[in-house]
Amino acid sequence: MHRVVITGVGTVNALGHDAPSTFAAMREGHCGIGPLDFQDVKRLSIQIGGQVRGFEAEGRYNRQQMSLYDRFTQFTLAAAKEAIEQSGLTFTGALAAKSGVVLGTAGGGVSTWDANYRSVYEDGKNRVHPFVVPKLMNNAAASHVSMEHNLKGPSFTVSTACASSNHAMAQAFQMVRSGMAPAMITGGSESMLCFGGVKAWEGLRVMSRDACRPFSANRNGMVQGEGAGILVFEDFEHARARGAGILCEVIGFAMSSDAGDIVMPSKNGAARAMAGALADARVNREQVGYINAHGTGTAANDKTECAAVADVFGPHADKLMISSTKSMHGHLIGGTGAVELLACIMALRDGVIAPTIGYEEPDPECALDVVPNEARDAKVDVVLSNAFAFGGMNAVIAMRAV
Amino acid sequence: MGTSVMSVKDKVIEIIAEQAVLEPRDVSLNSTLEDLGIDSLGLVECIFAIEEEFDISIPFNANAPSESDFDISDVQSIITGIDRLIADQKT
Numbered sequence: 001m002h003r004v005v006i007t008g009v010g011t012v013n014a015l016g017h018d019a020p021s022t023f024a025a026m027r028e029g030h031c032g033i034g035p036l037d038f039q040d041v042k043r044l045s046i047q048i049g050g051q052v053r054g055f056e057a058e059g060r061y062n063r064q065q066m067s068l069y070d071r072f073t074q075f076t077l078a079a080a081k082e083a084i085e086q087s088g089l090t091f092t093g094a095l096a097a098k099s100g101v102v103l104g105t106a107g108g109g110v111s112t113w114d115a116n117y118r119s120v121y122e123d124g125k126n127r128v129h130p131f132v133v134p135k136l137m138n139n140a141a142a143s144h145v146s147m148e149h150n151l152k153g154p155s156f157t158v159s160t161a162c163a164s165s166n167h168a169m170a171q172a173f174q175m176v177r178s179g180m181a182p183a184m185i186t187g188g189s190e191s192m193l194c195f196g197g198v199k200a201w202e203g204l205r206v207m208s209r210d211a212c213r214p215f216s217a218n219r220n221g222m223v224q225g226e227g228a229g230i231l232v233f234e235d236f237e238h239a240r241a242r243g244a245g246i247l248c249e250v251i252g253f254a255m256s257s258d259a260g261d262i263v264m265p266s267k268n269g270a271a272r273a274m275a276g277a278l279a280d281a282r283v284n285r286e287q288v289g290y291i292n293a294h295g296t297g298t299a300a301n302d303k304t305e306c307a308a309v310a311d312v313f314g315p316h317a318d319k320l321m322i323s324s325t326k327s328m329h330g331h332l333i334g335g336t337g338a339v340e341l342l343a344c345i346m347a348l349r350d351g352v353i354a355p356t357i358g359y360e361e362p363d364p365e366c367a368l369d370v371v372p373n374e375a376r377d378a379k380v381d382v383v384l385s386n387a388f389a390f391g392g393m394n395a396v397i398a399m400r401a402v
Numbered sequence: 403m404g405t406s407v408m409s410v411k412d413k414v415i416e417i418i419a420e421q422a423v424l425e426p427r428d429v430s431l432n433s434t435l436e437d438l439g440i441d442s443l444g445l446v447e448c449i450f451a452i453e454e455e456f457d458i459s460i461p462f463n464a465n466a467p468s469e470s471d472f473d474i475s476d477v478q479s480i481i482t483g484i485d486r487l488i489a490d491q492k493t
Contacts, residue, residue: 067447127453130446 050330225330229338252281295324
């Protein structure tokens with residue numbers, strides 16, 4: 001068993017176009033959610049989201065790249081560049097041959113589907129650009145990261161709705177821990193903020209029209225975000241030998257399936273994933289100082305998650321902190337766990353707990369310390385990051401300060 | 403549309419040059435796509451752009467280029483094929 005550390009992080013999301021600006025925004029409790037801006041938005045009943053602003057693909061990528069990069073790939077490549085540069089790794093020779101890319105996404109190139117359906121259905125065109133398929137496929141982002149950085153080991157894409165990037169990071173973790181790969185690029189991305197993407201979500205009637213207020217009694221639904229989070233997971237000895245900076249250590253994970261309902265969460269499934277992660281990491285529940293919640297801001301998720309935390313942690317549930325940064329960057333669906341890992345890094349490395357903003361009224365069914373509205377300085381040694389997906393697929397990752 | 407002011411030949415050369423990241427003057431009639439550094443993906447993009455430009459349908463199958471009823475052996479043969487398709491498909 002090899003120890004696994006994180007040696008690089010990159011992101012693009014509604015709070016910032018890189019990790020330092022995202023950490024700063026999380027510390028300040030900044031809200032990245034605002035009015036959506038894209039074609040036909042006025043025909044939507046939901047018109048807010050955590051949209052990435054001012055990220056101009058033109059100039060960043062050349063014409064040929066633009067014809068192949070959906071927005072979810074554009075975000076991924078920018079975040080991967082940042083993460084890999086921070087790690088200081090250059091992939092050549094044996095390192096390149098064994099290192100790979102495992103990323104999560106729920107929808108892949110949703111805006112490419114959307115734009116081309118619009119073209120053939122609404123505009124009546126009879127042909128689409130020849131690269132529509134390689135642009136929209138779910139593994140496009142992982143493939144382009146592998147090509148850009150010469151990663152020739154195991155690479156694939158995981159799709160488990162809102163838990164996609166946690167499942168992806170779990171796979172990457174397992175590969176490095178087992179000695180199969182010296183380093184893995186992992187995380188995930190999503191970009192569903194287009195007319196068809198939001199229209200589909202509207203149908204479920206779980207979206208808020210005004211704000212994401214996790215754990216607050218007056219919460220009224222989730223708000224979508226978009227972006228990418230990319231991490232470099234590396235064998236601790238490999239990182240130490242080259243004197244790399246270490247952000248934190250990944251110490252365990254667990255997955256569980258509710259085998260129950262296709263959309264309703266299960267307290268038992270969530271609890272089994274959290275308890276499993278603690279067991280895998282070989283830590284006691286009392287060591288956990290912070291949980292980055294799934295915390296979607298829906299009535300069902302937040303109360304179920306809090307009940308699961310109470311079950312797993314017992315009396316310690318009242319001592320730990322739990323916050324949902326979705327209140328700031330929105331729900332990035334398949335990319336959300338990767339961006340939320342930044343809040344875990346900030347807690348472990350900087351001793352700053354990201355807040356749950358938009359918190360207005362206590363809910364007796366969510367009676368935990370949700371770090372309301374303002375970040376808090378606190379030293380924590382072990383943290384968990386929760387993701388509980390539609391389809392009842394849960395993945396929880398445990399990390400420790402180094 | 404550009405075709406009213408540019409000849410088919412000039413427009414096709416412009417499309418191919420753009421794909422090859424060259425100036426149109428560097429594309430000669432006897433250049434092959436290989437000479438110009440256009441790979442298989444570049445070729446399907448060229449065909450797409452030509453179809454869009456002239457509103458024609460080009461019978462090209464990337465799996466069996468030699469069996470397609472469209473000669474891509476050099477720039478001149480492509481232009482000749484397009485002239486013929488425009489004549490056939492506009493009547």
